[in-house]
Amino acid sequence: MVSSFSKTGQPFAWSIIFFIVLGYQSICQGFASLPQESGVNGSQMTRDSLNTTGYPFTASSPASTPSPGAHLPHDLKRSVYVLDLTLDGSNGSSSDIVVTEPEANHTAILMELKVYLETVASGVYLHSDKAAGMEDSFPLVLRLEFTHGALDEDLQAKLEDALAQLDSSGMFSVESNTSTMLENFFMSTQDPCTAMFVCPLGFTCNSVGCQHMCIKDDVCNGRGDCVVSVLSNGDAAPTCRCHSGYTVHYSGDQCQDKRMGDGQATAIVAGILGSICLLLLVAVLVLCMGRKSSSNYMLSKDVYSKSTYANTETRG
Known part of the structure; x- marks a missing residue:
């Protein structure tokens, strides 16, 4: 046995x-x-990102100071101030300018607007806020662009005079409340941060200059590396590459989620x-x-x- x-x-x-x-x-x-896992839509960086700027920063923020910091000065030569006015084809609307000949197409309307406004504004554009395929429908948006170099004490008076001539053209009727809008617009131009292109992509504007997005705040909570991603719509946003180690793994848009690291989990199992x-x-x-x-x-x-x-x- x-x-x-x-x-x-x-x-x-x-x-x-x-x-x-x-x-x-x-x-x-x-x-x-x-x-x-990845904290940025894996990135999640994914977060719909296409590429990153060549100016990366770690998530750890510098010591706070009483005044905002700046890494670059305001680029006033490239800055553009934008004034949007609404156009409609009926008097009962809340538009700034009424088109008295609503049967006219956009091309004819824009050509007539440029006759009066192109000598004052750096750019004159007409957009439809309707869905694609309805380009000739109202309301429309008249966008006037002004460079920083064009801003002077006489610009407001010149623009008011151009709108007055537009009102007497017979094709447009400028509403009386437009003068208040112009006054508010020119007051806002005293702040450089209201302009477009005053800071490079990936920077935010403050009173003293342009600050990189990854330094403005502790974006990644000290748990990852911050980089600026350019999204598909052309905008920039700070994203995080979260740290991952033997004992701990961070994830989430701001590395706010924490779990046990794969190495430690394997060791326990x-x-x-x-x-x-x-x-x-x-x-x-x-x-x-x-x-x-x-x-x-x-x-x-x-x-x-x-x-x-x-x-x-x-x-x-």
Whole structure:
């Protein structure tokens, strides 16, 4: 019986140990192949990003100061101030300018507007705020652009005079509330941050200059590297490349989410599985030793019985 167990019991025990080790390796490989999370729409940087500027900064913000900081001065030569006026084809609307000939197409309207306004504004544009395919519908948006160099004390008076001539042209009627809008617009031009292109892409405007988006605030909460991504619509936005290590992994748009690192998780699982394997190994060894002891006991009992029977026959 001992010989029988040696041939069948031991291979069975080793088979169990082999499959346990194989299962442990499979689980470890599964953890290693888990996809890594990313804090930027994986980026998520994804966050619809196309490329990044070559001016990266870490998320750690500098020591705060009472006044805002600046990395670049305002680019006043490139700055453009924009004034939008609404055009409609009916007098009952809340538009700034009424087109008295609403049957005219956009091209004719724009050409007539340029006659009076192009000598004052740096750019004259006409846009429709309707869906694509309805280009000749109202209301329209008249956009006037003014460069910083064109701003002077006489510009407001020149624009008011041009609108007065436009009103007397017979094709347009300028509403009386437009003068208040012009006054508010020229007051706003005293702030350079109301202009377009005053700061490069990836910078925000403040009272003293242009500050990089990654320095303005602690964008990534100190848990990742901040870079500026250019989105598909042309806008720039700060995004985070979150840190990931052995013990901890950060994710989310601002690296605000925290979870256990893959290395530490694998180590814990390996420890648990190792403990289970050890317990199973001990159980198998105890079972084997129990069967061996039982076999030895049965063998000793059989030998004792035969010896007793032989002694009895000899005495008889």
